[in-house]
Amino acid sequence: MEHTGNGRSSRTRQGRGKRRLRKFVAFLFSCGLLGVACLVAGALYLRTQALPVGTFTQPSQLYDMRGELIASFQGGENREFVPLKNMPKYLVDATLAIEDKRFYDHVGLDLRGIARAALVNVQHMGRVQGASTLTQQLARNLYLTQDRTWSRKMKEAMYAVQLEMQLSKDQIMEMYLNDATYYGNSAYGVQSAAKLFFGKDVADLTLAECAMIAGVPKGPRYYSPYFNMDNAVERQQLILTEMANQGYITVQQAEAAKAEKLNIRPAEKKSAIVLAPYFRDYVRSVAINRLGIDEREFDEGGIRVYTTLDLTMQRAAEDSVSRQLTGGDTGELQAALVAVDPRNGYVKAMVGGRDYGENQFNRAVSNSRQPGSAFKAFVYLTALQQPGFTAVSRFKSEPTAFTYDNGRKTYTPSNFGGKYPNALIDLREAIAKSDNIFAVQTIMQVGADKVIETARKLGITSRLEPLPSLALGTYPVSPLEMAGAFGAIANQGTRIETTVITRIESSTGKLLYEAKPVKEKVVEPEYAYTLTNLMKSVFEPGGTASRVASTIKRPVAGKTGTTDTDAWLVGFTPELATAVWVGYDRDKMISSLDSYKAAPIFADFTEQALEAIPPKLFPMPDNVTSVYIDPATGKLATDRCPNARSEVFVKGTEPTEYCSEHGSAPPADGKAEPKKSGSWWDDLKRWWND
Template sequence: MEGTDHSTNGRGGGSRSRQGRRPKKGRFRKFVTFMFSCALLGISGLVVLVLYLHSQALPVGTFSQPSQMYDMHGELITSFQPGQNREFVPLKSIPKSLIDATLAIEDKRFYDHVGVDLRGIARAAVVNVQHMDRVQGASTLTQQLARNLYLTQDRTWSRKIKEAMYAVQLEMQLSKDQIMEKYLNDATYYGNSAYGVQAAAKLFFGKDVSELSLAESAMIAGVPKGPRYYSPYFDMDNAKQRQELILSEMANQGFITEQEAENAKREKLDIQPAAKKNTVVQAPYFRDYVRHIATQQLGIDDREFEEGGIRIYTTLDLAMQKVAEEAVAKQLDDKDELQASLVAIDPRNGYVKAMVGGKDYSANQFNRAISDSRQPGSAFKAFVYLTALQQPGFTPVSRFKSEPTVFTYDNGRKTYTPSNFAGKYPNGFIDLREAISKSDNIYAVQTIMQVGADKVIETARKMGVTSPLEPLPSLALGTYPVSPLEMAGAFGVIANQGVRIETTVITKIVSSTGRVLYEAKPSKVKVVEPEYAYTLTNLMKSVFDPGGTAGRVAEQIKRPVAGKTGTTNTDAWMVGFTPELATAVWVGYDRDRVISSVDSYKASPIFADFTEHALEAVPPKLFPMPDNVVSVYIDPATGKLATDKCPGARAEVFVKGTEPTDYCSEHGNAPPSDGKNEQKKGSWWNDLKRWWND
């Protein structure tokens, strides 16, 4: 009986065990049922969405609205007139090489997706996460077409969702070939008001699109990514690199062979000259620079920039711009190849007030004002001396002997032998004021050897110079190219008492609907103590004194001004400032041709003419002297405090605590009797009297 009971209990236990597992199976069945229901609902929803999209008519294509650019006073600089060059061609007239090139670089899965490429989105997401930046997009050709036909370029989620929906609708209602045809004719902008591949072929190569070679097709296919960046009219190097990338991609994807790609890369392209426009455009070089900043740095689509109806508010002062253009034109002969550029910045807010990139925009659109390809020469010495003044023991009366000198560096393994202009040397000791006024090269190299080229580069970087610089003795003489924009901004730091404010050209961009797309918030940081900036400013005023390198234009400027000239075999510079305006002027030839002595003297008159007329309505202002600056009379021959016996005694400013304390004894031991060497705090009245007497 016990056995029977045990046997029964065992079976009973087995029965309870199976019953205990039933809830697990039930939960699993419920989960499967739930997932199946969700899938069914999802499929049903997708079917409903597809049917809905299929039944809906696409919106009417958006009409382009001219975007407008304004100066700082709200005056219209230019209103863009898009869509003036457009010609439709059927797909059969477009060469296969151009279609393949477009697919290779823009949408290689075009014939496989339904308007939205989910695989491409996933791939782009992975790449962007890896780089922690948006380095790869996933928009298909169909999405690009939908965006350009029906939407704005706003970077919002709602716009992206609409773009995807319209792309799917396009795929439902048009064949792939029809979409491609529409894309190449209606959705693609190539710059210079050219819309569509036919206009682009005529623009760049002067031929019908059907006549394009493989190399020409690849060049054209690369432009829409950024017409101002990849157009052969604006940057041939970038355009060529992108063309070669496209040819390589075409080979990788099997559109062409490796040999065909290499042959096309070597083909010489005959780019047609850009057609001149009869309309006069105000501030054309500035306009192009604003476009570059907006499209390359702020993310504004190039097409939207012209026809999105946006309003671009800039820092330009049209009145100053006109003065700048007139000052340049006055010094340059239209028949000569000599070129010039000018950039003027308000140091108090970093606003670019005027920009001239060359003497004739219609003949050459290259903007020399932003090109970092010209050596600044002695204008770079400002950074050397500002660095030196911040080192212990170096003051305005620090002296070096200016004579032919061979400098050794790199632990004695190398030598450098600079020379003064025209081989002229004082062959005696000079101080910093004379070195700046006469632009003495030996003094400058002695200074950089003493303070260190690395420190000079550090100073230049703090002041906004980003061009490549090397820590060599020749750096003191400005042997490394920079741009006028950099120089104007850096000298503006000196004018602004050592405070650097980020250079700005766009203050605000507003969409056609009134939404603020961008608003400038320039950074502001003190990079030099004001007493050192003022001391250098006071020294650089001597450049305009009689005998100074810009002394011949001093009478043209009726206000306190400081600056530095710079001359190389191929470049002439004048970079200077008032409290309200820092201006850099460059004169030279595009092909590094040697400039004549007459040409080398044209930068200073341009600077003087512009500065005086640009500020004509502004009362002259003194450079404010900081509290930590003192003024004493010194004997130039010894650098010591002057006595009544010292001939040619002059007032000199020093950072407080660095001024000389010993009196000159070379002209007699009599101490001063008129009290003129009592340390004077930098009151505006004393400064005004010194400026007037000078």
């Protein structure tokens, strides 16, 4: 009986143990099911939740007039988006080999990698190994800060899983290589890195170059070839070894790439990796401050900004400025250039200084420089519209003290170098030689208020005061204003509002803005043409820009301007109006050698910019006539006048009396020809004008 009792008790205990085990297994199974259900519910929840504001930020892009990409914006930095299909496979493989071997296997979090990193860190009693996947790095760069906190790590993990749910692996890799990688020197994304380090597009990188670039993001200063070449090469070779170990390349390929000599470009300034940087900044300012585009949307909203810039002309402008300000004793000499198409008001080129990397101040749009004699164009255009004032109107150029303000004040201008003809000169000679006495005589006769009115109509918005000195350009203006104003003259008196943005589209193609430039006739065509014809003499023998006449192979008109601190040439062809300024930022006196640089920049740029366009004559309006005059008297020339020249007049203002000082009666047909024919070009111009 005792034995039987002990057996029954043992069997009872075994039964209870089995029941407890079954309950425990059932509990674990239930927990497992609950865990799976929670994971499924969590996944479904994450799948339906939107990512934070700013999700998938896209760089806004800037295009020139032909649709060629100028720059990309994001956070104020220059980027260029490149589709994954246009990237070399070596670059993707190198990135995977060193950053995330299991990228195509995990779901945003690499649990195996996390466990391995945790074990290593415990063994070393510190954090020596991380386990962030490419997806986590992308999530951190898109939505989070770099703070090392548990809350940030939790959010990073959550956003990484969401990214994996909403994007394909290739899309994530594409975004990572374009948006989440920084290479130092203001270069974001693999395209900027390729241009920065090797001066080529990312598609053209070799295996060795891909491995070098893939190693930099780990530490843009520590692994950059610009900051530590030894570290950069060591990491590049590690990546090549890993690529071979993981089967992306053969050992022989790895060794050949390790032996390849890398041609790292010298560290260059910011301007070297940004096209048209001053124009880019100006467009951004116009879009945000004038057109009301939100700043963040402009930088990161994926909008497309279509501009008026012609990159071919822009390169010509930058080349022309650089050529004149390179070498010699140029020191801190600065320059600015703005070119405008007078037919539509489009800004085609803009250079705001000699080196954007050193100084981002845009002198092309700053109204801080005196235009000097270039302002005389507005004085003479005003005068030509007054009764009795024509191309043969004359004043005596001699030292003169002018009184104004009812005789209470005196203004005593002087000619350049203190040189005076001490004789009567006409308007053509005054323009060609930039005579200051003639200009002040003119503004005193027509009134400074009227000159300001003309300047305003042409587009000058800077502060101007009705003083005699206004004739000599003593009030600062911007090159952009001057180019636009001269463009109105080139466009036969019709001003079209200066424009840099033609339209702006959202990332989805919605039209946000479309330019509708104001067009207005501000001067009658005959007066604009008359002044244009007179300003051509600036480039002819004896003119202040005659030294560059041989460079320009087409009809051109313009006006030079020189002050103690500034040198200008503002001129135009029928297709292009250009303002060039040269000087110093600190109002330092310019030397005569410095003052001669504006004209060569203008001439060189004009020819380069219009190289593919045949030369065109300025169209003569119907209300203009051309006659031969005697410069000494301003009367109609006879066949005995020794220096007869062709001159243009608004019909009804041409002289009617013949010169009688050279002993001959007027010709029987009423026309007089000059005694000598000039060059074939002069003959062509005379034929055209007649």
